[in-house]
Amino acid sequence: MPIEPFLTLEGVRYRFPGDPADTVAGVDWSLPRGAIHCLLGRSGCGKTTLLKLAAGLLAPDDGAIRIDGVPLRGPSPRVGFVFQAPTLLDWLSALDNVLLPVSLKRRPKASDRDEASDLLAAMGLGALAGRRPAALSGGQRSRVAMARALIGRPDLLLLDEPFAALDALTREELQDDLLRLCASRGTAALFVTHDIAEAVYLGDRVGVMAAGRLVHEGAVPLPRPRPPGIRYEPAFGAACRALRAIMDEASDAPSPPIGRAA
Structure with a gap:
């Protein structure tokens, strides 16, 4: 079939x-x-x-x-989109960058924050959720961008x-x-x-x-x-x-x- x-x-x-x-x-x-x-x-x-x-x-x-x-x-x-550059917002933490697509539509719920935390943990960034992009390596920023694209479970x-x-x-x-x-x-x-x-x-x-x-x-x-x-x-x-x-x-x-x- x-x-x-x-x-x-x-x-x-x-x-x-x-x-x-x-x-x-x-x-x-x-x-x-x-x-x-x-x-x-x-x-x-x-x-x-x-x-x-x-x-x-x-x-x-x-x-x-x-x-x-x-x-x-x-x-x-x-549909989620991951661009050539991570395009993270410098003034937001890694967690809040992941939550950005949700934040643009409504106030994130506790369940949204839990999902964002789980995504970061799955990518080995659980301990870095509070860091801003300037304190992350290039690979870590790319992982945050990928988590952001997946937050809505596309x-x-x-x-x-x-x-x-x-x-x-x-x-x-x-x-x-x-x-x-x-x-x-x-x-x-x-x-x-x-x-x-x-x-x-x-x-x-x-x-x-x-x-x-x-x-x-x-x-x-x-x-x-x-x-x-x-x-x-x-x-x-x-x-x-x-x-x-x-x-x-x-x-x-x-x-x-x-x-x-x-």
Whole structure:
């Protein structure tokens, strides 16, 4: 029995005003509930714009975006977003930064504060809940940003290269945190990255984007769960090489005229 998609993109197009070509040029993709999909691509390929369309932060010029079968008309409470930078408020504690999405709607309840505390504890920051961002490391700030995106228990988490500025070891730790939290909450995730190894480690499926088009989408041939040591196994390297070849081929190919399928 086929798994019903939770996020659906059909023929999605978007062009920034004044640009000569579409930034997102007719993308079809679907993401089942609880799955993690990664979107790979070089800088400027349109992957961040596609993520903002999926978040309802931009409206498509053409095509349809649906969340659980319902057309997306703007930001949805069922969707959490993690930006490239943590974007924490300097004057708030880590706990209050996590609670910010709740505070913008209403006064947080004791249950909200308990959930925020639990999220911070799950990320190893339970003892640092009272610290302000200036007293946190880069990895700790990223963990707070991820907890903030999860505070409303969203069904879908959208992440825009959130670990790109971190050192390799911290990045791997945060990847494991993300996998663990999504699995425990049944949260689906669409993760944008330019790091092939990151996409292979995180994703159930990986898409490759080039010149605004989705030029490849396929399953990652690795089992779940993925222990950290899998990064050094031959199957992991083979999956990375295959995606690199697809990206190189997409970069070498001439862009098709606007309006034609890739």
